[in-house]
Structure formats: C-alpha cells, structure tokens
Amino acid sequence: MSDKKYSKKHEWVSLEGEIATVGITKHATELLGDIVFVEVPEAGKTVEKENQAAVVESTKAASDVYSPITGEVIEGNKLIVDNPSSVNSDPEGTSWFFKIKIKDKNEFDLLMSKAEYEKYVEENPS
Amino acid sequence: MNVQKTALYNYHKSLGAKFVSFAGYSMPIQYKEGIVKEHLSTRANAGFFDVSHMGQFFLEGDTSLTKALEKIIPADLNTLKLNHSKYSFLLNKDGGIIDDLIITRTQKGFSIILNASCKENDIKQISKFLDDTHKYFLKSDLSLIALQGPKAAEILEKLILGISNLKFMTGNNFTFEGTNLYITRSGYTGEDGFEISIPNNKVEKLIDLLIANKVKPVGLGARDTLRLEAGLCLYGHDLNEKINPVEANLKWAIAKKRKEEGGFNGWEKIKNLLTSGSQKIRVGILPEGKVIARENTKIFSPDNEEIGYVTSGTFGPSVNAPVAMGYVSPKFGEIGTIIKLEIRGKKYSGKVSKLPFYKKNYIK
Structure with missing residues (x-):
C-alpha cells in the first residue's frame, strides 16, 4: 500500500518501499493552465530535496518542478514529455513526472498529508 | 498608481476571468476554458476581446494636421481616404519605434488606436508637432471590443445591419440599440474580424448579444498566441524605441512616397538602412521538437557564435x-537557416521560418 504526501510547492509524492513517485498536484495544473512542454530528469541523476528537478511550461510561462525528497532518479516519465497536455487531464495518476530511490524516509514523513495540503491551498490560493 | 479597470471588469469576473495586471489595467488573461481552447475557438468560430485599455485617440484639424502627423508617422496620410485605416508607427528622431498603431481618416481628422502602455507618452510626442488649430483628445467613455474569427461577420451582421459590407482596413458608423458606433474591419489575430468602438454604457448589452450568439470571451493569453501565430508584433517585446522599422521587417508599412520624399522623424537613418541594410532583422523561429524559446532566449549559429535573441x-x-x-544578424535571416536556441543552459536546434506561422484569412 502506497502512502501519499504533498509539498508546499504543489508536488505530490507517493511512496512504495524506498521508491517515490513525484508529480504535480491538480491545484498546480489549475494555476499553470494549459501545459505545453515538460522536461523530466534522466535516470541516474541525483535530485536534492527542494531543488529543481523538472520543468513544466504552460502557454503563459515556464516553471520549475522541485523534488520534495532527495534521491536518485530511476525513471522520468517519457509519456508526459511526448504528450504534455496529459498532465492537465491526469496530474495525480498516469502523468507523474519521475520516480526516485529515496535516501531518508524522514523527508517523506515531514511532508503534508492530503488534509494538511488542502488546508494549505485554501489559505494560499495562488 | 491605482490599477485601472475597463467598463467590463465585473462582467469579466462573472465569466470566470483570471486577471493580470497589464499596462496599469487589471485585464483578463484567460477565462474558464483556458488559453488553448480560447485560441482554437477564435480560429474555428469567433471570440471577443475587451481591448478597452488601448487608447482611442482622436485628432481634429485641417490639412495642417495631416502635415503635422506626417512628421512623426511615415504613412501616406495625405491620400488616406475617409474611413480607411493604415498600420503604422510613431517614430523618434533616430527612426526608433515609439509605438505601433492603426490610424483611420475621420470626418474631422484622424483617429488612432494606441497601445495601452504607450498612450500617454504617444500623445506627448504627437502633441509636439501640433498647434492651437488642432484639437486632440483620448476618449475614455468608449470601450473597444475586438470580435475575431471566421464567423465574426455572420454573427455581427445579425446584430448590426450592413456590417458585412465593410472591406478589410476600412471603417464606418453603424447604429446599435439607437446608439452610433464606429466599427472597423480589422484585428490582430490573423483572422477576419472587427474592432467595435462603443460607449461604455452600451458595451454590456453588446457582449450579452455576442454571448447569446455563441461567441466565446478570449483573454490576453490567447490574444498573444493568436497574434504571434499571425506573425504580428507586440510593442514592448518585438518592438521598442531602439528598434527601427527596417530592423523590424516592417518597411512595407512605410508608404512608398514617404520613403522617397522623407520629411519624417528618422528618415535619414531609415533611408540609409534601406540601401545598406540593417545590423539585425526580425524573423520567425520554429524551435525543433516541443521546447519553447521564450523572450530573451539567446540565438546562436551552428558554430556557436551568438547571433541574436x-x-x-x-x-x-x-x-x-x-x-x-x-x-x-541578417546573414542568418534567410528562411530555413539552422540556428541554435539556448534554453536553461542547453542548446536546442531550430530554424528561421517564414511569417506568419498561421495563414491569414482576411476578407479584402
């Protein structure tokens, strides 16, 4: 059973064992608008907690996607690179950004729960 | 400075607009459907745009007014017929573009549509050439609505009789709900369409009727993607005071007679550039793949020489x-030339493309 947590920068992380899947939240896609370009990290690359790991661009602007956790990239999702608008249609399902092998589960535990994230979004709408 | 609002501000709100601050105005960047859908429905059907932030500037005077304006505008205003419009610009002494504009001959003189961010300075620059016999005023009691798309004429004809007889880049007076409106057949999307100058107290009624005829609201976001596909410049980005019309690849907008006779700001400079060529030239660019080359992206030659932006x-x-x-740089300006674009520290391939990217569909 995987466990799902959220960051203040609007990423979600779902953890199964030591493998974390990272994507952007539905709320993030609503803020971004139509997504037209995505860049994901290559396998083997190390991503650091709260550092830039991927790129997402809407018709309006380019934004960085941060990794909420430190780890080594296992896979970047090529499907969203080929079809960026799929991030708008299924941001928290098939349109994940990358999978990493995490180093420290504490980093995951410190992230927000779904309820905490929803409250955070309500208090910080944009 | 206080943020200004157009007469339709609350209407936009009710349509679910997201607002952005633009040229001192709070303007809709998009509505509920988003930029891509707004863009596509304009190209397939029709969309309306509130462009009331733009300056509706009116000048009145005799032939001395025409002479005065020709000192700063390189269009052939002397032979411009009543109700005919031209795309042109205001030029500074070095031939740099102070603003780009549409000028129309009216009964009493001229009307000019100015960019929102430039309008105050434009009027200051124009007024330097005017005298006491000339009257000029910016009308803030008028809204400006652009209706754009292949169905624009068919839809507007239902509301305003006779509108479909207007030729492209001409205008006329029409009656709507007992009120006189000035409407031109023009726009900035690469589609057929109209720009409707309408009193603020009638604009909501017009929008009600457009929406009832399935016209979608379109925000500044899609206005930008539409005009860029149509190869049209956005002042403050593609044009500024340090860029002249030759560099901007807009020398077609300088009237032939004016190129020969001169007598306008920056003519000496422009005349030289017309013979000797400029140091840089505006081109269309198609990046390879899906990567987006945004404003200020550096452009390199295949051997990594920096050649533009x-x-x-x-x-x-x-x-x-x-x-x-x-x-x-002009030697890389040929259509099809391979270039490199530096995006987030990585170089991506692209090529110089013809403009527009999207074929125009104007009614002549």
Missing part, C-alpha cells in the same frame, strides 16, 4: 508546435 515565444495552438520571433 528571441523577443516573443510561446506554444502555437493552431500550429500545434512552439513558435517564436526574434532578431538575428
């Missing part, structure tokens, strides 16, 4: 690919 770049929903415009 991007001034506008986005994803073109109708082209279904990224599109951009920018300035390059």
